[in-house]
Amino acid sequence: MSRKRYTQAINEALHEEMERDPKTILFGEDVALAVFGDTRGLLDKFGPKRVRNTPICEATIAGMAVGAAAAGYRVIAHLLFSNFIYTGFDAIANQMAKLRLMTGGQIDLPITVLAVYGGGASQAAQHSDANHPVLMNLGGIDVLVPATPADAKGMLKTAIRSNRPSFFLEASGLGAVGGEVPDGEHLVPLGKASVARDGMDVTLISVGSMIRATQNAAKKLAEAGVDAEIIDVRSLVPLDERTIIKSVMKTGRTVIIDEARDMCSAASHIAAVIADKGFAGLRAPVRRVTVNNSSMPYAPNAEAAIFPNADDIVRAATSICQPETAA
Amino acid sequence: MSRKRYTQAINEALHEEMERDPKTILFGEDVALAVFGDTRGLLDKFGPKRVRNTPICEATIAGMAVGAAAAGYRVIAHLLFSNFIYTGFDAIANQMAKLRLMTGGQIDLPITVLAVYGGGASQAAQHSDANHPVLMNLGGIDVLVPATPADAKGMLKTAIRSNRPSFFLEASGLGAVGGEVPDGEHLVPLGKASVARDGMDVTLISVGSMIRATQNAAKKLAEAGVDAEIIDVRSLVPLDERTIIKSVMKTGRTVIIDEARDMCSAASHIAAVIADKGFAGLRAPVRRVTVNNSSMPYAPNAEAAIFPNADDIVRAATSICQPETAA
Amino acid sequence: MATPILTQDQSVTWQTAQLSMLERMLLIRHAESRLARVAKEVGLPGGVHLSIGQEATAVGICSQLEEDDWMTSTHRGHGHFLAKGGDVNAMFAEIWGKSSGICKGMGGSMHVADFSKGIIGANGIVGGGLAIATGAALAAQLDGNGRAAVCFFGDGAANQGVFMECLNVASIWNLPAIFVCENNGLSEFTVSSTVTAGKLSDRARAFDMPVSVVDGNDVRAIAQAARNAVERCRRSEGPSYIEASTYRIQGHLEAEDMILGGGTYRTNDEVERWRKDDRDPIARFRDCLNNEGVCDHTLFATMTADAEAAVEAAVAFAEQGDPADTKLAYALMGVGEEA
Amino acid sequence: MATPILTQDQSVTWQTAQLSMLERMLLIRHAESRLARVAKEVGLPGGVHLSIGQEATAVGICSQLEEDDWMTSTHRGHGHFLAKGGDVNAMFAEIWGKSSGICKGMGGSMHVADFSKGIIGANGIVGGGLAIATGAALAAQLDGNGRAAVCFFGDGAANQGVFMECLNVASIWNLPAIFVCENNGLSEFTVSSTVTAGKLSDRARAFDMPVSVVDGNDVRAIAQAARNAVERCRRSEGPSYIEASTYRIQGHLEAEDMILGGGTYRTNDEVERWRKDDRDPIARFRDCLNNEGVCDHTLFATMTADAEAAVEAAVAFAEQGDPADTKLAYALMGVGEEA
């Protein structure tokens, strides 16, 4: 194990996977100088054929990813901020998500798209969307939201090797956060949630970036005598329904924490799964802590006011934990 | 009352509203000859200044809608098939949904975007998405999915007069369906679901295009002694949570029927709302009948196999209706 | 630039090549005419967009390609598919929605693809093939074996911004890409000139690549332009733009009359003019080859009969095919593979 | 075409106009220099993209606009905002995230807008303003009162396809739009020439509109080009394209050094060359006006002091402002209005 920052872990994964398979290529805007640090050093190591700065044209970046992958390459495309996914959205929703189906399975599309998502840093509305729900709804595309450096590294390596297209979304708030990462080859399977804290009273289901607020909430709840279990849903597609339902069966109470806007969020979907498959175990309403259908305002205080935080989570959890449970 | 087809009702609404406010303009690809019939006759009546065929460039169509609305016009933009929303998605998600917020409320954006959505007609993957969930998640945009000619007319008129941007999604399967439409000025408020059938045993919540399958299912259920209530969720944003919860409190059992892909669907979100606010009334798991995360295959039999139908709904309803309830 | 050899070429190879071009054009014509009939008389599962009248462009371009060159197509893609070597049986079965279809019935008319022939596929999104072809060209460049990637697109698609983006990327990276604009003057039910500023070829010129504007109903002119462009790709000299002016005889799609309910966007006269032997790409080519003694009336009649026979066989093949696998969509989309 | 009157103009009106242009340029320069200092020493809530070195373009163009002409801007939009008559106090308060900000603190640096001055706003999406400006131009055309819509965008944005789409629409509809490309040779941390094929001006030419390529650091040349384009709008003659070559002195954004962690995309020499008096747009304009007897050293010093004072006042205004309303976002997004 060594301590690494989240971004550093991603950078390592990129280096290792490009090293491993010479048919792996990477392109995007400013990947050479690495706006977020994640692609640093790749151009020097792998050269200008395999690592390319593109013009500013997300529609073509996403479309080229499809074409180059269909033609036999393993493609990593960087779209910078997740808000720029929208500019390239036709190639994502109409081509990347559908081409394998439409061709009757003639091809795989080994594509990994990187983008940084989320608010909390006064980047205003056009640089702070947490838009994983939009991707989840497309079908055919894996959606990954690792919350720790170890998962960031291990899931990215797995995603790059996978033959399905995937979006690897980097939580902007976690980039500088450190954590232990296993040394040597480290692969984390997709589609497995991780239980980040064991608990008996309530299940806090954290989506991607929300892990720290959730952990803080769990601490506060513990002080109040509520023993929270935390599930870190690091993979949204595929979604690990089993781990979620198992925990719900144990605690009977759930709060889902998601930085997305509320309507049709990952939180909505997870709540729906629980209300269906976990109904037998439910002892209280399924609460969501999300962003209430607003984009992020710029002013720090205004953003903080609508950004999910530990207190929101505590409040939601408390509202469904009866006194006797909490005791 | 007069009997009209869904498309005809839409066409009437467009004529009436363009007549009413000379600052209302309409543009899009082939609106002159009206690919779907909805815009027929508008060019002749209102002339080439107010009704314009655009080049094929959805990004610009959507962006111009924002600009022209910000500059004082009431804009109706036609994007043809809802899959082409993706090509124009940046202007929708980053501009249309956010500009009012980002400018501190300096402007309204009276924009109505028309698009035809949904499968069932062997149009294959790129012409059959039911992508209202993606729009619902953006925040700041109304999303309307009328299921009857009367609602189509009344809601479109209200949407055009509204100062919020809205997507008015025409169900491709309903275009030729007839129904009674009130004569004279007919306005339907947004954000109100309608109870399409009263029932005691189970609530079938139908989203837009799914109304006919749901009605057929209710008939079959009635034959089996299950008395279903049908809620027609014709407005997704704003969503009429009250009507939904009221019905859930009465029946305690719900099936949500939505043509969208399942993950983060409108069905997911409605299920989440029920699991939260309707929990006290729930007597059974909340079921969803949706498309299981696939785009539509072309072959009619393959499409039919994954397209939600009355039997799927009956099966879902039956699975949560205990014998004694069904009696 | 490649020397323009084709037009002067009298070799047997070139004569044979021309006959096979004519053969493909006839196959496309008869296949699509048959589809029009089936669409009208019996009905097909989905809509079909036919390229009758545009056969020369598809065949002229593809006559210069190898099987392992890449090609992306449009919603009007049957001609491209067949010209690039796609199998007519598998295409018909696809359009009939059968399991024996080239895409197992999952794609239909607008998505016919055959990767074993370099056919990345038709596309229901106008302009959707441009960036995909550019990506394939990038792959071809990395492969380093002289392969080309051809992108067919319409004059309507040239108004999509992605067109310009792709010309830009192909140019700066010197990709082996060939952008082929089939300029039939129409964008769905709109006369393209009413929504298009300037000349499309000038757009391409702005991106620093060779541009040729050719008579799209002269298959040999197209082949020549393609040859030049392909040779540039083979020699790693970068992208080219070819614009072929042509005309579509059929409606935008076969249901057009019903959709338009009496509305029109062109005159019958105009259509009839393009049907005439002096414009029809097949008649023109036939007459040339006849004059040059390469293909007499008897041979042409035989070729026509062969094409008809092939098409009838394809109809039979399609009709007899098993229905599509109803479980396949989920399997391909990875549904149910969740943990 | 409008007669180029400005450069020969010796009238008092024109002298006054020039002084007010210089005044605006100084205001922009000092405002942004101050922002750079605050960003470095104290920190600002979000990032800021400064246009120091590019003031001539913003001011030259806007000098020819009326308050009710429309204007869209970029992520690097402070200069455009101030040049179009935006209030420096309200802009600073916005960047400080205050309720007294021009967008009540909801937008920040990248979204400054003032509809009362025709300022549709800055935009965080590269190329995002193009279609919005085109839509505003459509509105202006329908209004029929000769109003123009100006769109500022960068050379990097010119690689977004929407650029071409908008030129096309503006041209076919003859819209009163003015597309102003601020060609500073840089796209974020990439030298634009490495990702841009051909000449940008040729792209515009392909859409059949007048093109002028001007020295972007010569405010009078810009003003002249703007005058011509604006007059075309006033007379309903359609769109124009203006390309102004210039240079940005500051980093892409003020946190650049930290982000790049030692990486570079240009030399210090290059930056220093552009700082020199013979290139700096303010120094050049100052010297011209001095030579022509319109503005001597004393006047210039006074104007500089005034700009500094205005900026200090703006800082004070921003600092004293109330924090943003924490309920406003929901209100503006319509959250909670559900039935």
Ligand SMILES: Cc1ncc(C[n+]2csc(CCOP(=O)(O)OP(=O)(O)O)c2C)c(N)n1
């Ligand atoms: C993104 C997108 N927008 C609109 C359409 C609808 N549409 C289908 S074909 C077509 C016209 C295409 O014209 P062109 O590119 O010239 O091809 P042609 O039909 O003439 O072969 C349009 C607008 C579409 N399929 N995709």
Ligand SMILES: Cc1ncc(C[n+]2csc(CCOP(=O)(O)OP(=O)(O)O)c2C)c(N)n1
């Ligand atoms: C759609 C989109 N893609 C990428 C970015 C990130 N980005 C911000 S500014 C910039 C460079 C813009 O270059 P240019 O248009 O020349 O403007 P300049 O910064 O030179 O003023 C990039 C790539 C963005 N904001 N939006």
Ligand SMILES: [Mg+2]
């Ligand atoms: Mg065409």
Ligand SMILES: [Mg+2]
């Ligand atoms: Mg620039």
